[in-house]
Amino acid sequence: xxxxxxxxxxxxxxxxxxxxxxxxxxxxxxxxxxxxxxxxxxxxxxxxxxxxxxxxxxxxxxxxxxxxxxxxxxxxxxxxxxxxxxxxxxxxxxxxxxxxxxxxxxxxxxxxxxxxxxxxxxxxxxxxxxxxxxxxxxxxxxxxxxxxxxxxxxxxxxxxxxxxxxxxxxxxxxxxxxxxxxxxxxxxxxxxxxxxxxxxxxxxxxxxxxxxxxxxxxxxxxxxxxxxxxxxxxxxxxxxxxxxxxxxxxxxxxxxxxxxxxxxxxxxxxxxxxxxxxxxxxxxxxxxxxxxxxxxxxxxxxxxxxxxxxxxxxxxxxxxxxxxxxxxxxxxxxxxxxxxxxxxxxxxxxxxxxxxxxxxxxxxxxxxxxxxxxxxxxxxxxxxxxxxxxxxxxx
Amino acid sequence: xxxxxxxxxxxxxxxxxxxxxxxxxxxxxxxxxxxxxxxxxxxxxxxxxxxxxxxxxxxxxxxxxxxxxxxxxxxxxxxxxxxxxxxxxxxxxxxxxxxxxxxxxxxxxxxxxxxxxxxxxxxxxxxxxxxxxxxxxxxxxxxxxxxxxxxxxxxxxxxxxxxxxxxxxxxxxxxxxxxxxxxxxxxxxxxxxxxxxxxxxxxxxxxxxxxxxxxxxxxxxxxxxxxxxxxxxxxxxxxxxxxxxxxxxxxxxxxxxxxxxxxxxxxxxxxxxxxxxxxxxxxxxxxxxxxxxxxxxxxxxxxxxxxxxxxxxxxxxxxxxxxxxxxxxxxxxxxxxxxxxxxxxxxx
Numbered sequence: 001x002x003x004x005x006x007x008x009x010x011x012x013x014x015x016x017x018x019x020x021x022x023x024x025x026x027x028x029x030x031x032x033x034x035x036x037x038x039x040x041x042x043x044x045x046x047x048x049x050x051x052x053x054x055x056x057x058x059x060x061x062x063x064x065x066x067x068x069x070x071x072x073x074x075x076x077x078x079x080x081x082x083x084x085x086x087x088x089x090x091x092x093x094x095x096x097x098x099x100x101x102x103x104x105x106x107x108x109x110x111x112x113x114x115x116x117x118x119x120x121x122x123x124x125x126x127x128x129x130x131x132x133x134x135x136x137x138x139x140x141x142x143x144x145x146x147x148x149x150x151x152x153x154x155x156x157x158x159x160x161x162x163x164x165x166x167x168x169x170x171x172x173x174x175x176x177x178x179x180x181x182x183x184x185x186x187x188x189x190x191x192x193x194x195x196x197x198x199x200x201x202x203x204x205x206x207x208x209x210x211x212x213x214x215x216x217x218x219x220x221x222x223x224x225x226x227x228x229x230x231x232x233x234x235x236x237x238x239x240x241x242x243x244x245x246x247x248x249x250x251x252x253x254x255x256x257x258x259x260x261x262x263x264x265x266x267x268x269x270x271x272x273x274x275x276x277x278x279x280x281x282x283x284x285x286x287x288x289x290x291x292x293x294x295x296x297x298x299x300x301x302x303x304x305x306x307x308x309x310x311x312x313x314x315x316x317x318x319x320x321x322x323x324x325x326x327x328x329x330x331x332x333x334x335x336x337x338x339x340x341x342x343x344x345x346x347x348x349x350x351x352x353x354x355x356x357x358x359x360x361x362x363x364x365x366x367x368x369x370x371x372x373x374x375x376x377x378x379x380x381x382x383x384x385x386x387x388x389x390x391x392x393x394x395x
Numbered sequence: 396x397x398x399x400x401x402x403x404x405x406x407x408x409x410x411x412x413x414x415x416x417x418x419x420x421x422x423x424x425x426x427x428x429x430x431x432x433x434x435x436x437x438x439x440x441x442x443x444x445x446x447x448x449x450x451x452x453x454x455x456x457x458x459x460x461x462x463x464x465x466x467x468x469x470x471x472x473x474x475x476x477x478x479x480x481x482x483x484x485x486x487x488x489x490x491x492x493x494x495x496x497x498x499x500x501x502x503x504x505x506x507x508x509x510x511x512x513x514x515x516x517x518x519x520x521x522x523x524x525x526x527x528x529x530x531x532x533x534x535x536x537x538x539x540x541x542x543x544x545x546x547x548x549x550x551x552x553x554x555x556x557x558x559x560x561x562x563x564x565x566x567x568x569x570x571x572x573x574x575x576x577x578x579x580x581x582x583x584x585x586x587x588x589x590x591x592x593x594x595x596x597x598x599x600x601x602x603x604x605x606x607x608x609x610x611x612x613x614x615x616x617x618x619x620x621x622x623x624x625x626x627x628x629x630x631x632x633x634x635x636x637x638x639x640x641x642x643x644x645x646x647x648x649x650x651x652x653x654x655x656x657x658x659x660x661x662x663x664x665x666x667x668x669x670x671x672x673x674x675x676x677x678x679x680x681x682x683x684x685x686x687x688x689x690x691x692x693x694x695x696x697x698x699x700x701x702x703x704x705x706x707x708x709x710x711x712x713x714x715x716x717x718x719x720x721x722x723x724x725x726x727x728x729x730x731x732x733x734x735x736x737x738x739x740x741x742x743x
Contacts, residue, residue, distance in 0.1 A: 041492060042491065042492040043492065106526075107504065111480075111484070114484065114487065114488070115488075117481075117484060118484060118485065118488050120565065120566050120569060121481045121484070121561075121562035121563070121565050121566050122481075122485070122562065122565065123565070124565065124568070124569070126569070127566070127569030127570060131566055131567075131569055131570040132570060134566065135473060135474060135526070135528060136505070136526045137473060137526060137527045137528030137531070138528075140527060141528065141620070141731075144620050145620075149620070150619075150620070150621075152534075152537070152618065153527065153530070153618075153620055154525060154527045154530070154534040155525070155526045155527040155528070155531075156523065156524065156525060156526065157475075157504070157505045157506055157524050157526040158506045158509075158522070158523055158524055159504055159506050165523055169538065172541050172545070173541070176541050176544060178537075178541075192487055192492065193480075193483070193484060193487065195492075196483075196486075196487045196492055196495055196500075197483065197497065197500035197501075199495075200494075200495040200496060200497040200500055201497045201500070201501075250521050250522065250523060251519055251520065251521070251522070252468070252510070252513040252514075252518060252519050252520065252521075252522035253519070254513045254514050254516075254517050254518055254519050255514070256514070257501050257507065257510060257511070257514070258497075258501050265519060266519060269519055382506070383501065383504055383506065383507070383510065384504065384506040384507055384509065384510025384511075384513075384522070384524075385510050385513055385514060385522065386506055386509075386510065386522055386523075
């Protein structure tokens with residue numbers, strides 16, 4: 001099996017549209033959450049969101065896109081993907097060889113276009129320019145065509161854990177020698193569809209989300225994209241390397257369609273199996289980027305599972321306290337944040353926390369400080385019981 | 396990787412009493428699934444399920460025995476629950492983002508199918524949903540291939556499914572992928588117009604590394620993104636070479652031909668390379684066209700170890716196939732996504 005190294009990262013989130021701006025904001029403990037300004041919804045002023053304050057038109061011009069049928073999800077993906085590719089200094093020849101895979105996580109696709117989709121699915125008049133852009137695969141196919149990728153292409157949707165599974169799939173393609181490198185990550189945009197979906201489940205907070213706080217009352221939906229370039233060790237040579245992906249696991253909680261089991265079996269197994277894959281004992285983990293959505297159910301269950309896995313729970317924080325929950329993109333964005341923490345040997349605070357959950361008593365990192373991190377864990381749990389954990393290690 | 400058990404819900408009689416002779420006809424250019432009674436699913440749960448989840452769970456459960464749980468559930472579906480998805484969207488528009496019920500939303504996510512199978516069968520193992528449009532099932536297959544290299548003693552539930560609702564029919568119709576004129580699945584292949592007949596279905600498989608009592612061996616698979624016919628040719632020949640297979644070795648080509656005149660050249664290309672050495676089977680008059688039809692094609696490939704026992708309506712060309720046991724599935728989805736799956740019928 002080939003070892004898999006991360007050689008490039010790219011991100012766009014409510015904290016900024018590149019890695020440097022996101023890093024600055026993480027260090028200074030900024031909050032990217034706000035009322036919505038761009039997404040058209042009745043809830044724009046009523047709820048908080050992790051909205052990327054960049055208009056579609058800006059991105060369309062930035063990338064000189066002429067095609068009329070490109071969605072916001074695809075534009076966000078392209079922004080982060082471009083940054084990761086140039087960070088890893090992949091040549092056009094490498095990108096377009098059969099040795100390069102493209103694996104994209106995505107749950108919203110073109111469903112951000114509520115009105116167009118409503119018309120295109122209900123009326124037999126002339127279609128909109130977006131007929132081929134509604135499905136999740138459309139985001140991957142847009143990137144595939146734009147870059148001329150010939151290797152394995154795939155789109156994964158396991159709800160909120162989609163990106164973690166895209167990273168795993170790309171890594172496994174490299175380990176089996178099917179490709180030499182993989183562009184992996186995820187993207188999602190804010191959409192009336194998901195805003196109303198999560199609202200109907202009663203798990204959106206009208207305030208800033210408060211992950212791991214006793215009084216937490218829901219999540220803030222968000223958008224963005226996060227991408228990594230994974231390369232086989234033999235191909236990396238003298239390149240800058242962020243980390244090795246040493247551990248990963250995908251399990252199912254098998255409890256309920258939209259809530260986690262009280263004992264957190266799926267989460268527990270995902271973390272335990274990821275550690276086993278990395279051949280690490282739990283105390284080696286220096287920092288955990290938790291799933292930490294801010295919902296009553298997730299944070300309690302994740303805390304219970306953390307206490308089952310770790311005798312002493314290591315430093316942990318919720319990125320969603322700063323950027324909200326970007327669903328299929330969250331695992332990609334938060335993998336980038338985890339790699340930044342390890343590369344800069346520092347941890348970033350979880351925001352809006354006041355008092356611990358009484359049942360578990362866990363307190364997240366509350367201010368930025370330096371830390372010794374050799375291994376970092378990144379959790380993603382989703383609807384359908386889909387739980388995934390990743391472990392990145394210093395090289 | 397070896398296929399041991401199969402199950403299929405389709406527009407035809409493929410579930411409990413398999414009848415490949417009778418062809419159910421399309422209505423208004425759509426072949427809709429014949430749903431069974433779903434005896435294994437509790438009524439309360441069944442009522443809340445959308446069609447994609449129903450046919451997915453309904454076709455999966457007969458394969459999951461109580462003695463041995465699969466070590467993972469690997470599903471390919473381009474769209475998952477389209478009906479629920481647009482129903483929820485329509486509620487958003489109709490009630491102007493008012494108070495909505497979450498059932499449609501939860502059922503509409505593509506991973507609800509694998510999630511429900513995991514839930515009903517209490518399976519904590521690997522659980523994933525590949526949604527890469529016309530290569531969603533192929534990616535599921537590749538995933539299982541890698542899983543069996545990683546865990547040689549494991550066993551996986553593999554499936555490919557999609558549903559047709561009025562809504563995704565409308566979108567694909569407007570985009571020109573279904574025929575504008577009234578057409579029939581019976582004479583699909585003689586059509587000289589663009590578009591195909593819509594279909595839907597779910598095919599499930601139990602796959603492991605154990606050759607004994609297996610029904611077929613999946614030797615290899617590959618996929619390609621291109622609209623260029625020369626690329627397709629180069630890719631096809633490279634795949635045969637990689638597997639040390641000559642055109643003479645292929646007993647049967649299972650062709651994804653779908654009556655869309657724009658895709659004719661791709662299928663003709665493959666048929667012409669194979670010439671008269673191979674029998675050619677087509678099946679989309681039986682299944683209809685949808686993004687994961689290759690799962691149906693794989694199910695069909697396993698139903699018969701002998702082309703002579705296959706009803707004539709499947710047969711486009713018949714060659715002398717004695718002593719050959721390789722079967723090749725070629726499909727293109729919309730001319731931009733292509734796949735090849737090489738199957739060895741080990742029952743011969």
